[in-house]
Amino acid sequence: MKKSLLLLLVPLFVGCATATQVATSVGVSAGYITEGQKQALDKTAVKAEKAARPVSETEEYYIGRGVAATILTRYSLYRNQTVTAYVNHVGNTVVMGSPRPYTYGGYHFAVLDTDEINAFACPGGTIFVTKGMLKMVRNEDELAAVLSHEVGHVAQKHGLQAISSARWTEVVTTLATETAKTYTAAEMAGLVDLFQGTVDDVFKTLVVNGYGREQELEADMLAIGCLKTCGYDGRQFIRVLDRLEQTSKQTSGGIFSTHPDLAERIQAAKGPCGAAARPPAPEERVIRFKKTAVSW
Amino acid sequence: MIDILRFDFPLENGCPMKRTMLLILFLVPALSFAGETVKVKVQKTTLFEKPNFFSRIIATLKFGDQLEMEEEVKDWAKVKFGRQKGYIHQSALTSTKVDMKTLLFSSSSSSGASEDEVALAGKGFTPEVERSYGRAHPEMNYALVDEIERYSVDPNSLRSFIQRGGLKVSEGQR
Numbered sequence: 192m193k194k195s196l197l198l199l200l201v202p203l204f205v206g207c208a209t210a211t212q213v214a215t216s217v218g219v220s221a222g223y224i225t226e227g228q229k230q231a232l233d234k235t236a237v238k239a240e241k242a243a244r245p246v247s248e249t250e251e252y253y254i255g256r257g258v259a260a261t262i263l264t265r266y267s268l269y270r271n272q273t274v275t276a277y278v279n280h281v282g283n284t285v286v287m288g289s290p291r292p293y294t295y296g297g298y299h300f301a302v303l304d305t306d307e308i309n310a311f312a313c314p315g316g317t318i319f320v321t322k323g324m325l326k327m328v329r330n331e332d333e334l335a336a337v338l339s340h341e342v343g344h345v346a347q348k349h350g351l352q353a354i355s356s357a358r359w360t361e362v363v364t365t366l367a368t369e370t371a372k373t374y375t376a377a378e379m380a381g382l383v384d385l386f387q388g389t390v391d392d393v394f395k396t397l398v399v400n401g402y403g404r405e406q407e408l409e410a411d412m413l414a415i416g417c418l419k420t421c422g423y424d425g426r427q428f429i430r431v432l433d434r435l436e437q438t439s440k441q442t443s444g445g446i447f448s449t450h451p452d453l454a455e456r457i458q459a460a461k462g463p464c465g466a467a468a469r470p471p472a473p474e475e476r477v478i479r480f481k482k483t484a485v486s487w
Numbered sequence: 488m489i490d491i492l493r494f495d496f497p498l499e500n501g502c503p504m505k506r507t508m509l510l511i512l513f514l515v516p517a518l519s520f521a522g523e524t525v526k527v528k529v530q531k532t533t534l535f536e537k538p539n540f541f542s543r544i545i546a547t548l549k550f551g552d553q554l555e556m557e558e559e560v561k562d563w564a565k566v567k568f569g570r571q572k573g574y575i576h577q578s579a580l581t582s583t584k585v586d587m588k589t590l591l592f593s594s595s596s597s598s599g600a601s602e603d604e605v606a607l608a609g610k611g612f613t614p615e616v617e618r619s620y621g622r623a624h625p626e627m628n629y630a631l632v633d634e635i636e637r638y639s640v641d642p643n644s645l646r647s648f649i650q651r652g653g654l655k656v657s658e659g660q661r
Contacts (some may be wrong), residue, residue, distance in 0.1 A: 247611065254612060262630050317635060318595055382612075
């Protein structure tokens, strides 16, 4: 009996309302569920299917631009050509080691002019790192560790997971009723409201509440993989987390309020990072970091 | 898993064949085929001679360009673009997976797994929505976002950066 009910629920969870309706009809005729239960299951399946349509690549891009614009209302952009170029070179190197090196609008790295220690990954690939974070890292491998963690959030679309499912269901439902690509003023106003709500959902997670424990751990594992693929020293990832944890004992707010589980993350990263000694970084890598670091 | 469910699912006058088919359709999520048409789902990308970010560039591709899938090579796809053949990273392509459930049960294209990224481009959150949002919220500095996006790293400069720094790039080895 239980297994049969499980079967009825399979299509519900895989998001195919029509398949659910087939299965529930069978369930009614076999006497396992009542007509009322069938209607409730069918209704849930339709709702789940609507919400199941994922955010498209282009929508992710526009949400990410909205989040970036919102972050830039709170922080100033640090416009230093040398620093921007260097951060983008390191960032684009780790991007090539990630499972998602291409996004609709590509990856872009920018520096925020604040001493707060933080970094933010907007959906779609715009990644901010603060001057405070740049001052905290001690070498290029550590900077690569910070950036690859943010790339991990983008690759896993963690920002999009912050969107309330109720809001996204409303977006998809609204769009499902549209037949034309042009919207009336009222429809456009509704979409703009939903867009704002979506951007706010992501912004709050990035800047105020922080990602969940699982998402942070997932981004860490991806970051360590990226670093190793690119030839950076994965052990530097732990050094960055260690330093963040030490700093968190003296400072509050910023990254320390949104990343509370540093001890657990350090523990989890130890195995994947490996303990084997590596040859020191080539002189060129050391020198270019030092030359650029004087500008932040 | 299939066997457990199969023998405990009593269809009225049902035959085992039908039950098994139904279950397979629910449980086999997707199949992919060589020769399928795939599309570019990012604004701009590159068709390379080899599955390597720094291999010779054969063509620059743009959003919506259609390609013929030949084979998957780790994270890369060997594709045909007109008369040209080359490699493109799979993250730049619409999925080649065909969702069996949608194919057989759904009368519309609304099911998530096979939704065409390219067809969705004109719907939902579009440049038009962003413009309206920007007009309603002048404090949003989209000009700065554009400035950040305009910055791009020259591939030759990046290659030199990687080589001189003793680093390496992925060649579809993961």
